[in-house]
Amino acid sequence: MPNLLPEDAPFSPSQRAWLNGFLSASLGLPANGSAAPPPPPASANGASANGVALSGASANGASANGVATLAAPAHAEPKAQAEPKAHAEVKAEAKEARKAIVYSRDDPFPARVLHVEPLTGPDSAKDVRAVALDLAGSGLRYQAGDALGLYPENCAELVEEVLEALGATGEEPVVTPESRIVPMRVALALAYDITRVGENLLGVLAAGAGDEDEAKALQELADEDARDWLKGRDVLDVLRWFRSCQAAPEEIVASLQPLQPRLYSIASSQKAFPNEVHLTVGVVRYQAAERDRKGVASTFLADFNALRPGRKVSIFVHPSPGFRLPEDGNTPVIMVGPGTGIAPFRAFLQERRALGAGGKNWLFFGDQRRHCDFLYRHQLDEHLSDGSLVRLDTAFSRDQAAKIYVQTRMLEHAAQIWSWLEEDAHFYVCGDAKRMARDVDEALHHIVMEQGQMPQSDAKAYVQSLVKARRYQRDVY
Numbered sequence: 327m328p329n330l331l332p333e334d335a336p337f338s339p340s341q342r343a344w345l346n347g348f349l350s351a352s353l354g355l356p357a358n359g360s361a362a363p364p365p366p367p368a369s370a371n372g373a374s375a376n377g378v379a380l381s382g383a384s385a386n387g388a389s390a391n392g393v394a395t396l397a398a399p400a401h402a403e404p405k406a407q408a409e410p411k412a413h414a415e416v417k418a419e420a421k422e423a424r425k426a427i428v429y430s431r432d433d434p435f436p437a438r439v440l441h442v443e444p445l446t447g448p449d450s451a452k453d454v455r456a457v458a459l460d461l462a463g464s465g466l467r468y469q470a471g472d473a474l475g476l477y478p479e480n481c482a483e484l485v486e487e488v489l490e491a492l493g494a495t496g497e498e499p500v501v502t503p504e505s506r507i508v509p510m511r512v513a514l515a516l517a518y519d520i521t522r523v524g525e526n527l528l529g530v531l532a533a534g535a536g537d538e539d540e541a542k543a544l545q546e547l548a549d550e551d552a553r554d555w556l557k558g559r560d561v562l563d564v565l566r567w568f569r570s571c572q573a574a575p576e577e578i579v580a581s582l583q584p585l586q587p588r589l590y591s592i593a594s595s596q597k598a599f600p601n602e603v604h605l606t607v608g609v610v611r612y613q614a615a616e617r618d619r620k621g622v623a624s625t626f627l628a629d630f631n632a633l634r635p636g637r638k639v640s641i642f643v644h645p646s647p648g649f650r651l652p653e654d655g656n657t658p659v660i661m662v663g664p665g666t667g668i669a670p671f672r673a674f675l676q677e678r679r680a681l682g683a684g685g686k687n688w689l690f691f692g693d694q695r696r697h698c699d700f701l702y703r704h705q706l707d708e709h710l711s712d713g714s715l716v717r718l719d720t721a722f723s724r725d726q727a728a729k730i731y732v733q734t735r736m737l738e739h740a741a742q743i744w745s746w747l748e749e750d751a752h753f754y755v756c757g758d759a760k761r762m763a764r765d766v767d768e769a770l771h772h773i774v775m776e777q778g779q780m781p782q783s784d785a786k787a788y789v790q791s792l793v794k795a796r797r798y799q800r801d802v803y
């Protein structure tokens with residue numbers, strides 16, 4: 327069969343064979359003596375980007391587990407009678423066909439992990455990582471302000487503990503939410519959420535409980551008012567606590583919630599890094615109900631290279647049309663991004679530098695301590711040196727007795743913020759939704775009221791007009 331795909335095209339051998347067959351047939355080239363392509367392999371390559379083999383066909387190759395698959399184009403009619411084409415023409419058409427494969431949430435791209443590096447120092451109370459993923463050959467395009475979706479894998483140790491609590495070997499075949507049949511160990515690793523306890527699980531455990539008291543307690547837990555006990559607890563806690571359940575492990579697994587992808591603000595500009603995407607990941611680890619807990623996706627990424635060398639991670643671009651740089655490169659920009667909220671502003675700064683945009687850029691960054699939590703410090707210094715950042719105001723909350731937050735700095739520089747706003751500046755906020763974004767919003771209202779010398783109602787209308795004009799945008803989580 328002729329090889330119509332470039333060597334660096336991101337396909338597995340089975341995907342490659344199928345696509346070569348399909349292209350040969352549709353271009354009228356002989357392919358193993360037959361013009362028709364072989365049938366697509368089950369789930370196109372039968373393996374997830376994470377390298378775990380899955381069985382069972384998927385109608386369109388879609389998988390919430392991040393199995394990057396090929397969907398045959400709708401016009402996949404073999405053209406056995408077509409005239410043979412020139413080699414260059416065939417190659418060009420193959421290139422076009424490859425471009426037509428658009429990776430998405432349903433068909434994520436298996437990306438190589440280029441590096442995972444610490445951004446916080448050893449003294450930090452936090453663990454924040456810079457993650458870089460390889461987009462080469464994906465055709466994926468993103469804009470500064472977009473987020474990246476990522477399918478995580480559950481912690482292998484936790485999967486083993488859940489299997490033990492279920493009394494299962496892990497080899498039992500189970501059906502995933504996408505109707506694939508896979509060994510239970512694979513389903514627990516890739517397809518089901520084992521850190522959140524849903525109503526279905528409580529229902530199945532209650533229905534199968536051999537002990538009456540347990541059944542009653544489980545029924546009560548399904549009630550909203552009794553949910554406090556569940557806070558901070560996961561599937562393993564519940565299985566270990568309610569041991570009398572007679573339900574089959576397969577039934578219990580089927581009652582779990584599907585594992586969802588996580589979103590991360592993209593921290594790079596594709597103008598500066600055409601074949602890469604960068605993230606700023608705050609690693610979630612905490613203690614609750616007497617056990618160490620791990621955030622699924624953030625620890626999956628943090629430990630990726632150590633635990634899964636050479637493997638890939640399934641990703642897709644999640645566009646954020648409501649979080650964009652101004653179209654006019656001369657427009658001034660004010661960015662407020664404490665903690666991991668700095669991520670999209672790193673992308674904004676790279677983008678504006680790459681475009682040679684003349685507009686002034688001002689960043690407010692804050693975190694706990696300067697010496698160990700100053701994320702991207704050296705890169706920000708470079709932006710200050712080359713003028714792509716004209717002001718950087720920092721707020722390190724724990725370097726002194728009284729808390730200093732980004733809004734403290736905003737209020738200190740109220741007159742300049744007002745003057746930038748009057749020059750049509752765009753105002754952006756990214757990071758914590760619960761407290762920071764609310765307090766920054768309050769500070770902005772205060773500045774408008776004080777500096778614009780207007781009553782509260784007019785200040786509110788002024789800020790609303792900024793929102794309406796898309797000059798006040800937020801990416802908060």
Ligand SMILES: Cc1cc2nc3c(=O)[nH]c(=O)nc-3n(C[C@H](O)[C@H](O)[C@H](O)COP(=O)(O)OP(=O)(O)OC[C@H]3O[C@@H](n4cnc5c(N)ncnc54)[C@H](O)[C@@H]3O)c2cc1C
Binds near residue numbers: 606669
């Ligand atoms: C648009 C968008 C952009 C985002 N961008 C970024 C980004 O740039 N960087 C980034 O790091 N994150 C970002 N996030 C958050 C990210 O998507 C994940 O939610 C985060 O990484 C945690 O996911 P996880 O799978 O590691 O944790 P999960 O397994 O989802 O666990 C998180 C849960 O653990 C619990 N929890 C966490 N800490 C504690 C604690 N101390 N005590 C008790 N319970 C706790 C909470 O219930 C929390 O919801 C973004 C989210 C959105 C929606």
Ligand SMILES: NC(=O)c1ccc[n+]([C@@H]2O[C@H](COP(=O)([O-])OP(=O)(O)OC[C@H]3O[C@@H](n4cnc5c(N)ncnc54)[C@H](OP(=O)(O)O)[C@@H]3O)[C@@H](O)[C@H]2O)c1
Binds near residue numbers: 608693723
């Ligand atoms: N869904 C999830 O599981 C998940 C996971 C990771 C992050 N997040 C979200 O992402 C946010 C960012 O996390 P992060 O650790 O990078 O940063 P962060 O917690 O927002 O901390 C960054 C800085 O903001 C300060 N801060 C605290 N309260 C503030 C307020 N009301 N106004 C302004 N600044 C305030 C902190 O100070 P102090 O610490 O000294 O108070 C710290 O100096 C988190 O707050 C959380 O909401 C969610």
